[in-house]
Amino acid sequence: MKVRNFIQSFDFDAAEMKTILELARKIKASPLGYRDYLHGRVAALIFEKPSTRTRVSFEAGYVSMGGHVIYLGPNDVKLGVREDIADMARSLSRYIDVAILRTFSHRAILEFARHFGKPVVNGLSDMEHPCQALSDFFTIQESLGGIKGKKIAYVGDGNNVCHSLLLTAARLGAQVVYATPKAHAPNPKIMQVVRHEAKRTGAKIQGFTSPAPAVRGADILYTDVWVSMGEESKAASKKEQFKDFQVNQALVRKAKKTVKIMHCLPAHRGEEITNEVLEGSNSIVFDQAENRLHVQKAILIYLSGSNVGRLHGVRSGT
């Protein structure tokens, strides 16, 4: 039986993404109906970087479905330092059912998954943040009633969050227009995959090097920090390069009047977004944060496989 992971956005096909989003909708509507789905199961969160939303939504989600979670933070594990990642993965697979990793290097998650032999979830790497993006599409659908004919604008760094947003959009056939400084465009290899998939699904993905054309007529305006975790030494130079990419009232006015403001958080107010916009009436950032919980519960059920699925009548990933 093939082990299913969610390490990159494309680990799920479009039908699976839709199944998970639909399951998340049901979970959000009746969370108590799922309280024993993961009874007797144990998850490990292995995090090399700090986290509020990802850590707590995964922990709360797993525990609220009857499972138990062990958190291994930056002081508990140094991936590949104390021992080989392969040895750690092979040992942990004897104790736990699913591992959620937040790492500096995407390759570390792939290496862990190769030896773990059970589902692995990416809780953010330097390349991707797939749970964030899938959950963001849930929020977009919830807020706009669907994605057909809607324009999603992303303004800021061509980073992990941007990559997963573009990949998920390409897979689901959505329209995303992004604006980044030229030197901080999304990874060319990711863009190759995004363009190829967009051709197949009819998604519309377009890039600019200034925010105004990207934001014009947008239904969603999304941004993320300019300085990601691990990039602190580049802070001064990046802040200078991104100064024209701030999501402020002047930029918001170029979008649709009804535009919804999204940010994966944590936010650096006064840098990539102003306080006024983050706190404004168009902001849906805390609904966005909440939905991480519901969507990740659906991902965990889906990855838990056919035994959980059979027990509870959900078509599952293995």
Ligand code: CP
């Ligand atoms: N959006 C997100 O991943 O937040 P945390 O870094 O707090 O987990």
Ligand code: NVA
């Ligand atoms: N791009 C940010 C996202 C945090 C959720 C980072 O990697 O730090």
